[in-house]
Amino acid sequence: MKFLPVGFWGEHGAWAMVLTSLGAGLVLGWPPSWQAWLLLPSAACLVGAKGLAQRTRRTGGGWILLASFGMAGCAFALPAVLAAPLPFAVAAILIGPFSIVYFWFADSPRWTRSLFVEVAGTLLMAAAGPLALAASRPRAPEDMVGLWAALGSLFLPGVLRARMRKDSSPGMRALAAA
Numbered sequence: 001m002k003f004l005p006v007g008f009w010g011e012h013g014a015w016a017m018v019l020t021s022l023g024a025g026l027v028l029g030w031p032p033s034w035q036a037w038l039l040l041p042s043a044a045c046l047v048g049a050k051g052l053a054q055r056t057r058r059t060g061g062g063w064i065l066l067a068s069f070g071m072a073g074c075a076f077a078l079p080a081v082l083a084a085p086l087p088f089a090v091a092a093i094l095i096g097p098f099s100i101v102y103f104w105f106a107d108s109p110r111w112t113r114s115l116f117v118e119v120a121g122t123l124l125m126a127a128a129g130p131l132a133l134a135a136s137r138p139r140a141p142e143d144m145v146g147l148w149a150a151l152g153s154l155f156l157p158g159v160l161r162a163r164m165r166k167d168s169s170p171g172m173r174a175l176a177a178a
Contacts, residue, residue, distance in 0.1 A: 011051040013158070017125040018043045021151050025132030028147060035079040035135035042080075043128055045073030046095070050102070057107035070099070077131075084134035088144055092131050095124050118159045126151035 022043055026032045049069040056062045074096070081092045098120060105111040129151055130144040137143070 011047050013162070014047045014050055014121075014125060017122060017155050018047055018128050020154075021126050021129035022132055023129075024147060024151065025129030026136075028129075028143065029133040029136030031136070032132060033083065033136045035083045036132040038076045039080050039128060039132050039135070042073045042076035045069045045076060046099075049073060049099070053099075053103045053106040054109075054112065057103065066103075080131055080135040083138060084131055085138050085141055085144075087141070088127075088131060088134040091124075091127050095127070098124055115159075118162075119156065122155045122159050123152050126155055 022039055025039075026036055029036060046069070049066055052062060052066040052069060056066045077092065081089050084092065102112065102117065102121070111117065126148060130148045133140065133144050133147055
């Protein structure tokens with residue numbers, strides 16, 4: 001995959017959250033439906049587009065590659081969104097407006113690294129697992145909500161820890177763990 005720009009691979013935190021969430025949804029909805037399996041290439045394309053958005057907005061080049069990854073990610077996710085119950089489909093559709101706003105301000109590291117954007121992005125990335133579960137077992141809304149809450153509570157301390165001063169003191173570790 002040497003032809004892909006560096007921005008595609010630079011999103012290590014997003015890759016970890018999306019793949020962990022998606023993996024949890026696939027395991028809990030075992031055996032996953034074909035719509036749920038399509039979320040894997042969708043997640044890869046959308047995380048790649050997230051990394052490419054910053055590079056494209058800051059350099060002014062790479063628009064076609066960015067648009068290709070964004071459209072492919074949406075196309076792969078569409079069957080899962082259509083198979084999910086309405087509340088989860090709406091939550092998945094919220095990724096679109098968030099992505100557009102993120103792209104619009106991607107040339108500003110101050111905005112893309114703001115607490116609101118990181119928390120909202122984290123909660124939307126945690127939605128990959130419940131969406132995979134919804135595509136496989138649409139009649140289990142309590143499980144989907146529980147999975148989303150569990151993944152959100154797993155990922156949000158990492159956002160706060162990344163924002164804290166890089167201090168290895170026991171107090172800082174306890175605060176991040178709490």
